[in-house]
Amino acid sequence: MALLEGRNLRKTYRLSRRNTLQALCGVDVSIEPGEIVAIMGPSGSGKSTLMHILGLLHAPDSNHGPRPELSFNGRDMVALGEGERTRIRAREMGFVFQDFNLVPTLTAVENVMLACDYAGVGGHKARQAALEALGLVGLSERADHRPAELSGGEQQRVAIARALVNRPSLVLADEPTGNLDSARSEEVLGLLRRLNREHGQTFVLVTHDPEVGQACDRIVHMRDGRIRDGRSGAAAAATQGTRLLR
Amino acid sequence: MRMLRNLARRRLRTGLTILGITIGIWALVVFGSMANRINDMVDKGSAFYDSGAVTVWGGGGSMPKSNPVDVAIADRIASLEGVDVVVPGVSMNISDDTAGMSMGLPPMITGEVAGSDKGRMAMVLRAASGRLLAAADEGSNVTVLGCDLARQYGKRAGDTIALRGEDFQVVGVLEPTLTQPDNSAMVPLAAAQRLYLSTLPSLVTANLTASKVVTSFTVYPRPGTSSEAIAAEIKAADPELGTMTPSDFTRLAGSYAAMLNAVLVGIGLISVVVGGLSVVNTMAMAIAERTREIGIKRAIGASRARIVREVVAESALIGCIGGTIGLFLGALIVTLANDAGRSSGTILFELTAGTAATALAFSTLLGALAGFVPALHAARLDPVAALRYE
Numbered sequence: 145m146a147l148l149e150g151r152n153l154r155k156t157y158r159l160s161r162r163n164t165l166q167a168l169c170g171v172d173v174s175i176e177p178g179e180i181v182a183i184m185g186p187s188g189s190g191k192s193t194l195m196h197i198l199g200l201l202h203a204p205d206s207n208h209g210p211r212p213e214l215s216f217n218g219r220d221m222v223a224l225g226e227g228e229r230t231r232i233r234a235r236e237m238g239f240v241f242q243d244f245n246l247v248p249t250l251t252a253v254e255n256v257m258l259a260c261d262y263a264g265v266g267g268h269k270a271r272q273a274a275l276e277a278l279g280l281v282g283l284s285e286r287a288d289h290r291p292a293e294l295s296g297g298e299q300q301r302v303a304i305a306r307a308l309v310n311r312p313s314l315v316l317a318d319e320p321t322g323n324l325d326s327a328r329s330e331e332v333l334g335l336l337r338r339l340n341r342e343h344g345q346t347f348v349l350v351t352h353d354p355e356v357g358q359a360c361d362r363i364v365h366m367r368d369g370r371i372r373d374g375r376s377g378a379a380a381a382a383t384q385g386t387r388l389l390r
Numbered sequence: 391m392r393m394l395r396n397l398a399r400r401r402l403r404t405g406l407t408i409l410g411i412t413i414g415i416w417a418l419v420v421f422g423s424m425a426n427r428i429n430d431m432v433d434k435g436s437a438f439y440d441s442g443a444v445t446v447w448g449g450g451g452s453m454p455k456s457n458p459v460d461v462a463i464a465d466r467i468a469s470l471e472g473v474d475v476v477v478p479g480v481s482m483n484i485s486d487d488t489a490g491m492s493m494g495l496p497p498m499i500t501g502e503v504a505g506s507d508k509g510r511m512a513m514v515l516r517a518a519s520g521r522l523l524a525a526a527d528e529g530s531n532v533t534v535l536g537c538d539l540a541r542q543y544g545k546r547a548g549d550t551i552a553l554r555g556e557d558f559q560v561v562g563v564l565e566p567t568l569t570q571p572d573n574s575a576m577v578p579l580a581a582a583q584r585l586y587l588s589t590l591p592s593l594v595t596a597n598l599t600a601s602k603v604v605t606s607f608t609v610y611p612r613p614g615t616s617s618e619a620i621a622a623e624i625k626a627a628d629p630e631l632g633t634m635t636p637s638d639f640t641r642l643a644g645s646y647a648a649m650l651n652a653v654l655v656g657i658g659l660i661s662v663v664v665g666g667l668s669v670v671n672t673m674a675m676a677i678a679e680r681t682r683e684i685g686i687k688r689a690i691g692a693s694r695a696r697i698v699r700e701v702v703a704e705s706a707l708i709g710c711i712g713g714t715i716g717l718f719l720g721a722l723i724v725t726l727a728n729d730a731g732r733s734s735g736t737i738l739f740e741l742t743a744g745t746a747a748t749a750l751a752f753s754t755l756l757g758a759l760a761g762f763v764p765a766l767h768a769a770r771l772d773p774v775a776a777l778r779y780e
């Protein structure tokens with residue numbers, strides 16, 4: 145069963161009284177558990193919009209067209225209220241954004257603990273888990289540093305640690321390496337790959353970098369609010385391969 | 391801790407906001423203490439009337455006057471039905487220029503024959519040093535000073551004090567009563583009558599004899615007779631006389647105090663509300679600055695209630711800090727002003743534990759309330775829009 149399955153996902157932004165912009169024109173996606181999927185496409189093609197819907201930050205449009213469907217871990221997400229969506233984001237999903245991921249007044253470990261806190265884990269247990277997650281991304285030494293005292297790559301790794309600390313079934317990363325130089329982005333990507341391999345962690349990540357895309361199991365290409373093709377041959381074969389290995 | 395770090399982000403702005411609350415609570419504490427003091431004077435003053443005493447003066451009206459009245463009227467009042475004891479007395483301002491000067495109790499010279507109330511006076515006076523007046527003092531120039539007056543003039547038992555041009559020997563100083571006696575010089579009736587006559591224009595005094603003139607009668611009813619009935623009887627017997635019963639006093643002083651309290655507490659409240667508005671402004675700005683941060687928190691699973699709690703707690707903390715400083719400064723001012731006022735006999739403030747607790751609770755609550763609207767705004771932000779916010 146797919147971990148995350150969306151059908152007829154549409155999103156129209158209202159620009160002014162008259163003008164609307166259809167950012168997503170009916171998209172079907174399916175993410176299998178343990179996959180690491182890249183979403184690629186030109187700027188403005190609707191990648192972030194799709195990520196926000198998959199991440200329960202926005203609801204898909206339900207007017208003018210076939211009924212949208214979104215299921216996560218076998219549960220219907222479309223009908224959920226804001227409170228329940230927030231709960232699922234806190235407990236079962238992890239998020240990494242392009243930049244300004246961290247709360248500037250909190251140290252690295254406190255930033256990670258924030259996610260524990262929202263998932264209902266507190267105190268000593270939260271600290272333990274946060275330090276462990278920081279260890280996973282190689283930042284144990286930096287636990288008590290504020291974001292301003294960390295490099296861009298280190299900040300993204302803290303954000304990844306925060307996204308992973310509750311062991312969510314899905315991590316959504318919107319251009320996590322977008323603001324990093326190629327060496328740093330290599331480092332972050334390597335980390336995601338390793339976590340995917342070692343922990344079977346499912347990732348969906350938006351990227352512009354073809355090399356990043358190549359390193360993923362599968363690439364979803366987007367253009368003008370639509371998915372252009374399902375899976376590229378090579379990547380599909382690779383996915384099959386990893387599945388067979390498991 | 392985390393909240394303090396948030397406050398420390400914009401030190402100047404937070405500092406100014408706290409200052410706003412501080413000033414507001416300071417005003418509330420100072421004016422509240424003033425109101426306390428006024429209420430206290432009214433309460434202690436009305437204790438005088440606990441015995442049911444009716445004050446009688448010449449010239450009618452509803453406010454006591456210092457008009458000359460024939461002492462013989464005392465006998466006529468005493469013969470009325472239900473009257474137990476009548477005490478003739480004289481009271482006047484201590485000097486002609488102090489009348490309008492005092493904000494608290496006016497400094498007065500009062501004269502009665504000691505013991506003529508036959509133990510009916512409800513207010514118990516005690517000598518802090520020296521002794522009280524006795525009936526045997528009639529005819530001599532001795533005085534017992536109220537504690538504030540003694541301090542103001544720097545007099546102690548054994549000293550000599552000039553009252554309206556005559557020297558009096560201070561034989562005692564009273565313990566504080568927190569009301570009129572604190573600011574009075576008590577003298578024998580004969581001396582008071584003589585001093586009083588010297589205050590009147592010569593045209594009036596020409597056909598008056600000092601020993602026949604008083605300014606008031608304190609009338610104690612017999613058990614079972616109401617003060618109101620006595621007052622009605624007195625007025626019926628002589629419409630020229632004015633009377634004040636305990637309930638008249640309570641009504642008069644009560645409404646005066648209530649008005650003053652309302653003004654004072656109103657000033658304090660306005661200051662606090664202005665301070666509160668500055669908290670609203672600060673929190674709104676803080677939230678605008680932290681829009682992205684709030685977006686991130688919401689995105690990774692912070693509930694709306696959680697965001698509201700964080701913002702409200704932070705602004706309550708601002709209120710609480712401001713309130714604590716304001717209370718501290720207010721207490722300082724009140725203490726200093728009372729210390730300074732003591733030497734001139736004017737105690738204007740009384741800071742009670744209740745006022746202090748109210749000020750603290752109020753500032754914290756105000757901070758929380760001020761944070762509520764910005765907090766709701768923050769919680770309603772669309773996390774995606776907040777993340778995009780520059």
Ligand SMILES: Nc1ncnc2c1ncn2[C@@H]1O[C@H](COP(=O)(O)OP(=O)(O)O)[C@@H](O)[C@H]1O
Pocket residue numbers: 157158159165166167185186187188189190191192193194
């Ligand atoms: N909140 C919004 N209001 C109006 N238009 C938006 C909004 N968010 C995105 N868009 C528009 O929708 C389209 C898709 O945006 P987005 O999903 O961010 O694309 P991508 O992430 O692929 O660059 C773009 O044309 C963008 O300008």
Ligand SMILES: [Mg+2]
Pocket residue numbers: 191192193318
């Ligand atoms: Mg984007």
